[in-house]
Amino acid sequence: MDVHVRGGPAEPFLGARDLFSTEHDLDRPVTVRIREDPDERTRVSHGESGHRLTISRQAATSAMARELALHEYAHMHHHEREHPSHTQSTREAIYLALAGRSVERRKLTHCYQIANHMKDVYADDVWMPVVPGDKLVPFLEASLAAAVADRPGEPPSWDRAGSPTRTRRPSEPAARLTPAADPEITAVNAAFALALCERHDLVDEGDRLYDLAHAAAQDATEIRLTEFKHHFASLSPDPDESEFRKALVDVTRAYAVSESGRAAD
Structure with missing residues (x-):
């Protein structure tokens, strides 16, 4: 290299x-x-x-x-x-999933973030067998703890793997210059963190990460934490293009569309 x-x-x-x-x-x-x-x-x-x-x-x-x-x-x-997760057009798959439906802009933005999580799962499948992931668990725990503690109206925005980009200091005023993070995507980020750790056997059932993820899910009752964790954790290790597209379409619909078939508001 x-x-x-x-x-x-x-x-x-x-x-x-x-x-x-x-x-x-x-x-x-x-x-x-x-x-x-x-x-x-x-x-x-x-x-x-x-x-x-x-x-x-x-x-x-x-x-x-x-x-x-x-x-x-x-x-x-x-x-x-040319792994399918990196060649599949995210825009194409999302529009296929949501065809004929009206979806809020924030939900659509979150769908792109969820698609990036799926790419990240496959990237982590490559490097994690090379280096132990012992640093990753406390990093995810700290990131998720910061997000749960900073609920609306002072949550941080999330970066890759759930890392908060900014947390207010005690001396700072409560007013924000950026919109508050959405509890629903925070819960999905928590599901991603759990799925990643379970996929690579990095945590036990009693790990603090589960308590934090549960707290995040309580703030977003529309999000089924277990369902989204399964979407990420069960991704095929070697998908073809059709298989990955279906997985991306399924998780997009699960997030953006309500059980009644109408776009989530």
Whole structure:
């Protein structure tokens, strides 16, 4: 694997490269660009000449930097090998699922986030057998605890794997500059976190993550936590294009459409 790091510490990304290459490889070079902006979300682009990972310095120097790099390398791996989760048009599948229905904009936005969770499941299937996921559980627990504690009207927005992008400090005023996070997608994020940990045998039944997920579900009675956990945890390890499309359509309808068949309001 050919990895070039610009603008910050190279060690987490080169260390992740060395670990990743023990089991997998990338055909195209990777350029990592580290930005000073702490709000810079991790972004990956793909081209014939290579992959580009843009990440904030805060994330690149965090305790999860190596695992984050491994996760993004796994996305690149699936992209190169045309894994159905990474070639299927999310827009196409969502519109197929919701054809003829009227759906709120917030619900539609959440459907795209859920589709990204499904991609993440397959990316984590690649890197987790390479490195123990012992850092992931406390990370997910802390993220979910912050979200549950910051219910409306002061919940944080969620990033990849349920990470809150911002939490109010005690000295800050209660007024928000951004909309409050939706309890329904928070509950789905909790289901994703549980599914990910169960899929890779990272937690026991008594783990704190279950209590936190239950608390998140109580704030969103329309969301069936067990159902969404099953959607993520039961994804086929090696789906064909049709199988993955059906899974994406099913989870989209489960979230955006009520049991009566009308779009959820």
